[in-house]
Amino acid sequence: MDISAVNALPYEDFVNIFGNVVEKCPLITAAVWTRRPFTSFNALEAAINEFIDALPESGKEGILRCHPDLAGKHLHSGALTRESQEEQTRAGMDVLSSAEASQMTRLNEEYKGRFGFPFVICARMNDKVTILRELSERCQNERAAERARGIGEVKKICRLRLQGLVLSDATNKL
Template identity: 55%
Template structure:
């Protein structure tokens, strides 16, 4: 998809196409639409990042709360967004052993209990082992550190999802 096509989209089209680049946050896409035209994918991505950066702490935490638990209830029920389903599958989270699933469930619960939002990591840039290691490590962070790290992970996810939409040819997952 070329940027001229993106810039020509009406509000509904834009929100339909870009509404989940930030997980379950179509209102962010709606706000970003008002910043057209976008000269490049990078400029579009920057608008998403600028919007998130402008939010108060509660807004950033709200974005994080829109993310599903990794290998959690939504995965088991089949109610993940298509993007999250593919990302968790790619990271190996759809083929956990019972023991791994139990461990991840326990870690997710402890993390949520401490930070009051789910653990967020760019699953496409990690595998099952690195995700488990990061979760085990990051649970020891301060709330402020974890908020900053989690928002950076949201922006990585946004970056890759934008590339999927605009440049659907094979691309690297390195930032």
């Protein structure tokens, strides 16, 4: 794995490989291609984070709104992106008890009703206990604080997805 091989990629291949490091936002990956060459994968990650930070607040909310509910209807229907499906499954979102599932649905709706964007948390750094606790607590926050918190979680998800790709066949074949 070599960042120079990544730097040599045409934008189509770059977006094909890294386009979903921010969920359903290939625009971001496609934009940072302009910033190549990257000195490292950390530099690529930094460019993505800088692009996100420079967006207006509505744009940050837009990123959050591209994320699916945790343990939502799309998890069981198979309509999630591959990355989300794996992350939610690892966190046990597919094996909630009936009571946990009801609580998650109720709190997701409360959160979305209050903030106008979904609860986003890095599922791979949590399990169902911590996710439910965080969701319950974060419902009490202010909108601006939650927008910032959600974007912080988006960046954690992005970092882990990037790391996964660096270790995967997708980039080792470069």
